[in-house]
Amino acid sequence: AACSSYRLRDALHPLWQSELTVSGGTRQSPINIQWRDSVYDPHLKPLKIHYDPTTCLYVWNNGYSFQVEFDDSADKSVIMGGPLENHYRLKQFHFHWGAINEWGSEHMVDSKVYPAELHLVHWNPVTSTSFEEAIMENNGLVVIGVFLKLGAHHAGLQKLVDALPAVRHKDAIVEFDVFDPCCLMPSCPDYWTYDGSLTTPPLTESVTWIIKKTPIEVDQNQLEEFRMLLFTSAGEEEKRMVDNFRPLQPLMNRTVRSSFR
Ligand SMILES: CCCSc1c(F)c(F)c(S(=O)(=O)NC)c(F)c1F
């Protein structure tokens, strides 16, 4: 079996075949979080999450992940507190995963890699007038990262997994209403936070990352369902949607703060 620290650098999808770089990037993501180098910040508040399940709109395959989109036309599904100065609206969530359980997450903790990682993407409605604008703004976005580890069946995730066959091909879309992403959050409040970037184009350095310390558990069948999705559109030669993670990026002059001792 592949050594667990081995990471596919030339993953199948064009996005990751060439090492994606932003010229002069100083705060790129993902990174390896070295637990002992992270700094406890007593000023970090608990993260407050209020998601309204009725803001859930649909699931779609965007050609590099499957994504659940939310109605962000009002402050209905928001996060605040933690390292944040104001509230941020939930726009979408998606996942990154590997072809096998030995790899798949984008971030690592002390070089430990997880089979998958959930990203909940939020934008700042105070400093931006739209999500598209916030992508380009310094700290316009907040992404909560949650690690997935192999373990017990995740009942909350299963509702989403059951919708995946309907979005097997790129650009497929299926209605998906009343889903509360809170069910995908670990109960442990502990997190790391650092300044970083999108891990897909345009790779803009606009993300305040909040990485939860504790993973959620999903079972083998649920991970296999992720791996049955396709990067390709209907009618094209099928390419399985796997290894849709970006390689690790240099920490450079950044400190990762922790909300816990
Ligand atoms: C043009 C952006 C479309 S929205 C989006 C996304 F689709 C995505 F995949 C990531 S990510 O970098 O991969 N994960 C945090 C983002 F940050 C995003 F904002």
Ligand SMILES: [Zn+2]
């Ligand atoms: Zn992501």
